[in-house]
Amino acid sequence: MVMSVERWAWGSVAINVVLAALHGLLAATSGSLGVTAELVHNVADLLAAAAVLLGLKVAARKSRAFPYGLYKVENLVAAGLAGMIFFTAYEIGRDALLGAAGPVRVDWWMLAVLIATLAIPLTFSRFELRAGQAANSPALIADAREYRVHVFTTGLVFVSLVSEWFRFPVDRLAALAIVVVIVKTGWDLLADAMRVLLDASLDAETLARVRAVIDGDPAVAEVKWVTGRNAGRFRFVEAGVVLRSGELTKVEAAVQRIEAAVRAAERHVERVLVHVEQAPSASIRYAVPLADASGTVSPHFGGAPYFALVTVRRADGAVEAHEVIANPWQGEERAKGIRVAEWLIAHKVGVVLLKADVRGKGPAYVLRDAGVEQRRIDAGTLSEALAGERSRSRLRA
Secondary structure, eight states: OOHHHHHHHHHHHHHHHHHHHHHHHHHHOOOHHHHHHHHHHHHHHHHHHHHHHHHHHHHOOOOOSSSOOOHHHHHHHHHHHHHHHHHHHHHHHHHHHSSSSOOOOOHHHHHHHHHHHHHHHHHHHHHHHHHHHHHHHHHHHHHHHHHHHHHHHHHHHHHHHHHHTTOOOOHHHHHHHHHHHHHHHHHHHHHHHHHHHHHHHHOOOHHHHHHHHTTSTTTTEEEEEEEEETTTTEEEEEEEEEOOOOOOOHHHHHHHHHHHHHHHHTTEEEEEEEEEEOOOOSSEEEEEEESTOOOOEEEEEEESSEEEEEEEEETTTOOOEEEEEETTTTTOOSSHHHHHHHHHHTTOOOEEEEOOOOOSSSHHHHHTTOEEEEEOOOOOOOOHHHHHHHHHHHHHO
């Protein structure tokens, strides 16, 4: 993808050379202030395109002095491009307001050349913008948007030359209109670049998607926080999580799994840093298979028609939340126990209390790998099972 982005940058340099040459020819033969302004605009675009190419080449390089890479070079390039745009606007405005007026010559071939200089950047910008969005490259996106502005300003020049043809001069007005458009584009570009240079956060929608991906991992008991930032076309994500198991091998496997899942879900994520917090959460969620909705404990696991999900505060055993939900996998003929285990993991269950002996079976392995405890009970009702857990906690304390 990097090579593809660089090819687009080289293409931008070539396009700007062609446009500058054509507008230079028109400026020399027509004497139009608007065409001269477009020539200055083209020269600025050419320098900016060269700077974009430089930024793309060095952005992903790493060294001992810059171990995290030079990712923000692209945004520095974008900020420099904004400065060039402001300089161009100043030059055009000064000439439009203070420059000496001169005769403007208009021929049909000049209008034909202007139409060509409209079509070339318009077509190129459409494809460059798609490439920039696909690569998440702020420099390419900025360059493509600048071409859109160039199309508009060239259109103004075309209108001014046509007006000169009919002896209705609006050359200076067209030049001033170009100033307004260019200043607005430069400001938007500078604001976007500064957000990244000042480490502005990823947008809320992206962070929400990342949180959902992390929370969906079976080993995650709780997602404490998620943050992230842009650096050029690259993204950096950090998250604090509480895992169900503190076993080193399981923690390492979970961290690697989370990192891979975030990269798969979000494009251009360069680094994912997961902070594992060992402190247990303030509460724990129990799951108990039920034979009926009134609270009779079922002797089955996968075939239990209901499950009680009870959230209990660790400090004093008080019930914070209690719900009885139907088992969506009861009617399955094959692997329903495994599917129920995965379903309970998705509900962030920490302990399963059950009469059925699932040792050595698929559900036991699924629950164990996710760090979910399995405890055998003899209680006949849900209230008896929870009372037994409270007694167990007091004895352990």
